[in-house]
Amino acid sequence: MSGPVPxxxxxxxxxLAxxxxxxxxxxxxxxxxxARLSAATLGSAHVPLLGIVVSFAGWLAAAIMPxxxxxxxPED
Structure with a gap:
């Protein structure tokens, strides 16, 4: 059987956490x-491709971690 129910x-x-x-x-x-991709697509700001790739990777990592x-x- 399982342990006590919290x-x-x-x-x-x-x-909630x-x-x-x-x-x-x-x-x-x-x-x-x-937001970055829509700004680059709509042409509101000229951003070099390297900047887009680095920003994409950084924000994707920031989204994956939390x-x-x-x-x-629930495991803790």
């Missing part, structure tokens, strides 16, 4: 990648 308040805190981290990753994706941390929250 109280509902602990479950809710865990869900995981959701907050997941929302942070979504915000990084929206701000860092979609998402992965959110997946680990």
């Amino acid at each position: 109280p509902a308040s602990d479950n809710e805190r865990t869900r 995981a959701n907050a981290l997941d929302r942070a990753s979504t915000a990084c994706l929206a701000v860092g990648i979609f 998402h992965m941390a959110a997946r680990r929250v």
